[in-house]
Amino acid sequence: LTRIYLTFGDEIASVLTNIPFPTMIPVFKGHPLTLEETLNVAAFLKETSSSQPQDLTPTVVIIAIIGFLVLMIVIGFVWRHRLVSVRAEIVEWYRNPDKRS
Helix, strand or coil: CCCHHHHHHHHHHHHHHCCCCCCCHHHHCCCCCCHHHHHHHHHHHHHHHCCCCCCCHHHHHHHHHHHHHHHHHHHHHHCCCCCHHHHHHHHHHHHCHHHCC
């Protein structure tokens, strides 16, 4: 919506008064916008059309990488002794063929 003013220009007020979009007709059918509301929305859309949307892709990627690293550290810390007893038994079994059953 912030870029819609570039499409309609100053005609945005008439577009808001006579909603041509089929999806919006049921919403505004019973209570259309007043002249003041139309002018306020048109002014808002005009003001926001000049601003560029902020690209947050690098921030999201950095946060995802940091989150992944923190998760791996936590998992490594929590599970660091998980299989020690099993490994010890396997190593002992491998080193002492006499104890194999």
